[in-house]
Amino acid sequence: MDKQDIANITEDLEYLAAEKNSGLILNILVGTHPADIAMLVRGLSEESARYVFSRIDADMASDVLVEFDDVTRDRLVSELRHERLSEIVDEMDSDDATDLVSDLPEEVAEKVLESIDTEDSKEVKELLQHEEDTAGGIMALEFVSVSENSSVDHAIREIRSKADEVEEVYNVYAVDNEGHLVGFLPLKKLILAKSRQKVNNVMVTDVISVQTDVDQEEVANIFRRYNLVSLPVVDDVGKLVGRITVDDIVDVMEEEASEDIQKMAGIADEEEIRETSVVKISIGRLPWLLVGFVGQLVAAFVLGLFEVSLKEIIALTLFIPLMMAMGGNAGIQAATIVVRGIALGELSPGETAARLSREVKVSLFNGSLCAVLLFGVAGMIYGPTFGSVLGLSMVAVVLNASFFGACIPFVLRRFKIDPAIATGPLITTFNDIVGLSIYLGLVTLMLRFMLK
């Protein structure tokens, strides 16, 4: 569906929803991919969106619901009666059902869990035990597994019997008598095997799996490293308990990247692109603004200490923004590379020293280059003494900012804090204060010495 299609159909739906013409609406939506329906509904006015969504049958509604962003989903769900909600949850895969139920108000969640199929309800309760951001929290209980001693033919029958329940099958997992994961059969191998062959004669035994408590970012790195489309999840004794598929991992990766990017920008809670509450957005952005606020009051205090110099030589004031900005930019560049390397699992703690020395060299290179430029510009106007003093300060400020920029992410990781916050206002504010102190301290010292 291209943009023009979407615009046209959205317009039609808006009109038909106002007319309450559910027959025509369903005719338009039949055969449309759930992801496209989600996009169409999202483009409608709130009232029309609710009306159109209420006309879709529970099976389709469950597929559409998982395609919404959290904000749109919560808005639509909050208006549903719990009977309708239960019908929809009943049609969902266990992982999606768990996501939805965990976001419901407690009393609604209880009602839904009571009225859905008992088997489904048991599954959801089981999945709710796991932390949301772990392998257990994102896995589904829908997968196909067989005994390693069974035949290929049996494995095919097992796929058939679970065909409705498990929508996407990439591998059949093989377990021993106690349920421990011992291998897997990609469907391609299954198709090429003879039906009488035993599973443990054809299966792949080098099976990559994760335990339930592994963090989802690490799970994503495993998918990326080994080029996986699905990954079996085992408990602490190696029993097969669930499966994660790559489409969920794609969402995790998007989520983690957005989180990192938002942390860089100093947004505390993850801000949804579709969030409309001004108060919610504002409050999510406020904490780091306040950290910056307090930090810059400290910077004002630091400037106050150099009041005499500042009053004496107005040129010192003029270059404050330059010193702050160059320190800030160089610091963020160094921090960003380190933070990204850590997030992708490509920088081990052993590489800290090598990384720091590299950043120091880079900042000396670029700092010196800018210092020469500054010497040229400022020297022309204020004379070579002042120019060289400014240039030296520039090198010191850039060097300091880069060193801390590269250092702080490693330190944060050491204390199990997400290094991504290092690229945000925290490090900028810190660098501003230290940078201004270095700049004014050095300049005051040098000028006093030189002008004597």
Next chain:
Amino acid sequence: MDKQDIANITEDLEYLAAEKNSGLILNILVGTHPADIAMLVRGLSEESARYVFSRIDADMASDVLVEFDDVTRDRLVSELRHERLSEIVDEMDSDDATDLVSDLPEEVAEKVLESIDTEDSKEVKELLQHEEDTAGGIMALEFVSVSENSSVDHAIREIRSKADEVEEVYNVYAVDNEGHLVGFLPLKKLILAKSRQKVNNVMVTDVISVQTDVDQEEVANIFRRYNLVSLPVVDDVGKLVGRITVDDIVDVMEEEASEDIQKMAGIADEEEIRETSVVKISIGRLPWLLVGFVGQLVAAFVLGLFEVSLKEIIALTLFIPLMMAMGGNAGIQAATIVVRGIALGELSPGETAARLSREVKVSLFNGSLCAVLLFGVAGMIYGPTFGSVLGLSMVAVVLNASFFGACIPFVLRRFKIDPAIATGPLITTFNDIVGLSIYLGLVTLMLRFMLK
């Protein structure tokens, strides 16, 4: 393999490489996943890495090579004789072979293309026609397709005959007599179908595909939106020409996220985490540092215009860092949300106005809150007149920064420039200059008026 394993084995390999004990090295590596071998080799000294890599047979070497980051790969490849290189390329999938060949020096590339299998060489040359960042540039020519009129049994035979060539099969594509893509058969459906059934009776006809010239970021969004594991690529008349698999898309997503994050930090060329050349790193970071440098010279000029006010009231100088930082932070927050929304395809041009009004409201909310705080702090020290003037300036600075922060990404998209650069030094520098002008202009004006 956990971290301890890797450390131990790396140590062993380092020792054995020094001893040139290739027998033991191969014994250690047998049965190890190519991705793990890549990680091990990367941890070795340059000489040992070359030795170990040279001992691996061409088939495994081709699998290992695609797992390296670009820097490590280029370093190892540059040392290989072109005969060995040709052996390795011969074992690669067409997309990986194309990637590798396109990065080789021209004369080496020509030699390799001459000495590999003519069929492979034709494929690589064909793929080299497409832009690197498009669907055609990332697709592979290895896929299984059958005529829509053939039987399920024939499809299975086709998978068998291509089993060696096409490592991962998720779907069999169905084409008409002219080769146009008309449907696909997921392997699960294929397994459950009867062998005599005709493909066009069991295939899925709602097939999602892309044309060769679609940008890879858009391809990634399609995978994400429709939860795909593979996507057929068609030419401009709808003929099936290639296939993209999700593992490549996972890499694309990682690449695009890293690119956006690095642009936010003002790094011009994509900087590899493993890059070791200080000069290369420095030059990649220099352009935006220089933009900041020139911009802040303009800021210095702006401050110079207010020299009289700054000399008269030293407190004005003390709050320069605060005004700059608050504008900078608020601007980056607004820009980041908009840039991310555009990158994920979730903000359409039609939503520009709504987005801007939201950002203005948010900045009024947070700006006012910070203004009240500033009024309190500065008012206590410098009296309520100065406090209220500072507070008003703060609102103006934050409002201005947020508005431009949210606006500029949309403007850049309009001119087909990647909006991600808006979150980097460009907007910060711009905001610094405008913010300082607003701050000092407003304060000077108001104080002159009030103190009369």
